[in-house]
Amino acid sequence: xxxxxxxxxxxxxxxxxxxxxxxxxxxxxxxxxxxxxxxxxxxxxxxxxxxxxxxxxxxxxxxxxxxxxxxxxxxxxxxxxxxxxxxxxxxxxxxxxxxxxxxxxxxxxxxxxxxxxxxxxxxxxxxxxxxxxxxxxxxxxxxxxxxxxxxxxxxxxxxxxxxxxxxxxxxxxxxxxxxxxxxxxxxxxxxxxxxxxxxxxxxxxxxxxxxxxxxxxxxxxxxxxxxxxxxxxxxxxxxxxxxxxxxxxxxxxxxxxxxxxxxxxxxxxxxxxxxxxxxxxxxxxxxxxxxxxxxxxxxxxxxxxxxxxxxxxxxxxxxxxxxxxxxxxxxxxxxxxxxxxxxxxxxxxxxxxxxxxxxxxxxxxxxxxxxxxxxxxxxxxxxxxxxxxxxxxxxxxxxxxxxxxxxxxxxxxxxxxxxxxxxxxxxxxxxxxxxxxxxxxxxxxxxxxxxxxxxxxxxxxxxxxxxxxxxxxxxxxxxxxxxxxxxxxxxxxxxxxxxxxxxxxxxxxxxxxxxxxxxxxxxxxxxxxxxxxxxxxxxxxxxxxxxxxxxxxxxxxxxxxxxx
Numbered sequence: 321x322x323x324x325x326x327x328x329x330x331x332x333x334x335x336x337x338x339x340x341x342x343x344x345x346x347x348x349x350x351x352x353x354x355x356x357x358x359x360x361x362x363x364x365x366x367x368x369x370x371x372x373x374x375x376x377x378x379x380x381x382x383x384x385x386x387x388x389x390x391x392x393x394x395x396x397x398x399x400x401x402x403x404x405x406x407x408x409x410x411x412x413x414x415x416x417x418x419x420x421x422x423x424x425x426x427x428x429x430x431x432x433x434x435x436x437x438x439x440x441x442x443x444x445x446x447x448x449x450x451x452x453x454x455x456x457x458x459x460x461x462x463x464x465x466x467x468x469x470x471x472x473x474x475x476x477x478x479x480x481x482x483x484x485x486x487x488x489x490x491x492x493x494x495x496x497x498x499x500x501x502x503x504x505x506x507x508x509x510x511x512x513x514x515x516x517x518x519x520x521x522x523x524x525x526x527x528x529x530x531x532x533x534x535x536x537x538x539x540x541x542x543x544x545x546x547x548x549x550x551x552x553x554x555x556x557x558x559x560x561x562x563x564x565x566x567x568x569x570x571x572x573x574x575x576x577x578x579x580x581x582x583x584x585x586x587x588x589x590x591x592x593x594x595x596x597x598x599x600x601x602x603x604x605x606x607x608x609x610x611x612x613x614x615x616x617x618x619x620x621x622x623x624x625x626x627x628x629x630x631x632x633x634x635x636x637x638x639x640x641x642x643x644x645x646x647x648x649x650x651x652x653x654x655x656x657x658x659x660x661x662x663x664x665x666x667x668x669x670x671x672x673x674x675x676x677x678x679x680x681x682x683x684x685x686x687x688x689x690x691x692x693x694x695x696x697x698x699x700x701x702x703x704x705x706x707x708x709x710x711x712x713x714x715x716x717x718x719x720x721x722x723x724x725x726x727x728x729x730x731x732x733x734x735x736x737x738x739x740x741x742x743x744x745x746x747x748x749x750x751x752x753x754x755x756x757x758x759x760x761x762x763x764x765x766x767x768x769x770x771x772x773x774x775x776x777x778x779x780x781x782x783x784x785x786x787x788x789x790x791x792x793x794x795x796x797x798x799x800x801x802x803x804x805x806x807x808x809x810x811x812x813x814x815x816x817x818x819x820x821x822x823x824x825x826x827x828x829x830x831x832x833x834x835x836x837x838x839x840x841x842x843x844x845x846x847x848x849x850x851x852x853x854x855x856x857x858x859x860x861x862x863x864x865x866x867x868x869x870x871x872x873x874x875x876x877x878x879x880x881x882x883x884x
Contacts, residue, residue, distance in 0.1 A: 743755075
């Protein structure tokens with residue numbers, strides 16, 4: 321039913337009880353008429369509700385409330401409330417946050433302007449010395465990695481600058497050096513496919529195909545695990561080094577390569593990605609896995625004695641289990657593998673989840689690591705802070721019967737909520753409000769964070785916490801996630817902004833900050849994108865139409881079927 325904050329002498333409803341009437345084909349309608357000038361709030365409310373579902377009533381109101389301004393026919397229109405000016409059609413909450421979204425857009429534009437002025441065509445900006453550097457072979461990776469953010473933010477002129485570069489100046493023959501296959505896939509192929517998905521422009525798909533073709537030979541190994549680095553200019557790799565295969569790198573190329581096949585009909589990309597994934601599975605382990613596998617030139621793939629972790633060296637492998645299922649819902653084994661990981665995740669959490677569903681506040685979970693012998697490694701990577709968002713996405717998408725099994729629903733929700741707050745604490749607990757690369761954790765309950773370690777005190781302005789806040793806000797509509805996001809954004813503005821853009825920071829507990837002369841391309845691709853989407857209406861990006869790769873690039877997914 322439709323409800324409002326005014327009495328009947330101010331507004332009429334037809335029908336008067338506000339109950340929505342209509343057919344499923346035509347939609348449901350309640351007519352309203354203002355009887356006097358002024359501002360009215362309208363929202364939806366369940367017609368019948370038992371006492372145990374009051375939270376649903378509150379959530380529905382929060383998600384559907386709208387402000388409507390009635391004006392007098394004989395006088396000037398009544399202005400909307402100050403926060404809602406210029407934001408016709410936004411909910412009251414979204415209108416209140418629009419100025420923050422605009423500020424994030426301005427920050428991204430500041431970074432783009434610095435790159436355009438000082439580092440155009442180079443891989444990354446050095447914002448302090450006003451230069452560029454090449455970390456991915458000199459192909460202009462920041463251009464490719466920024467396009468989906470520019471598009472979503474409505475920065476049309478800047479997007480056209482990037483599009484012209486991709487069409488006229490993107491030259492993969494420049495990359496006559498060995499570059500990470502993983503990074504070229506998630507940033508390069510992913511960025512081009514994302515730009516194609518959003519804009520529909522053929523040039524982006526054509527260039528993604530070209531890059532994909534140059535990467536395919538890296539997968540021609542006896543194990544079918546890809547070489548970690550490849551020269552896309554010469555089509556060659558270096559002699560084998562004996563270095564182990566990193567789980568997250570070999571297990572995080574499938575989303576992009578499957579998308580390439582979906583868009584082109586060329587099966588070679590999907591087959592390369594799938595063979596790499598099958599090689600990982602041939603090691604005989606499911607659930608949590610060690611971070612290292614045998615080198616690509618070992619035909620029999622085995623796991624190596626190495627730590628179990630959810631952050632560096634492992635992270636996006638777990639993320640892509642869920643997202644490959646979202647991309648291909650008929651492939652249930654991806655969902656099943658992801659659920660197995662979720663069932664084993666409590667082994668890396670402190671405190672360990674109890675599994676009991678309660679209404680009390682979730683504990684502050686720390687996501688630690690475990691050594692090969694089973695001993696706890698008392699540290700938490702910021703890279704692991706993607707996990708609460710991934711869990712939130714799973715809670716939104718995985719069928720109810722799977723979530724009800726083993727009490728997953730209550731356990732996973734508690735973990736997502738408590739882990740997200742821990743990740744925010746990684747930012748807010750430092751003097752600058754910027755998160756370090758990792759924190760040490762005390763080994764006794766309540767497992768507080770210890771001092772920032774010397775080797776982890778820097779900040780790259782990583783996106784994982786803002787990513788999780790975005791997904792959790794989308795799942796719950798709880799404004800606290802936006803508030804936490806604003807705290808993070810304010811710290812970035814205050815302590816990382818320079819006249820040439822934004823920079824990494826040497827020590828998160830030193831004020832004023834010592835700037836590191838680099839702007840990682842993922843700050844544009846992810847950190848600013850997730851903050852912007854967090855503060856924007858849900859219509860800005862429909863998660864039912866896109867799945868975001870591990871670099872934050874939207875890839876097309878099949879239409880979402882009704883969840884059972």
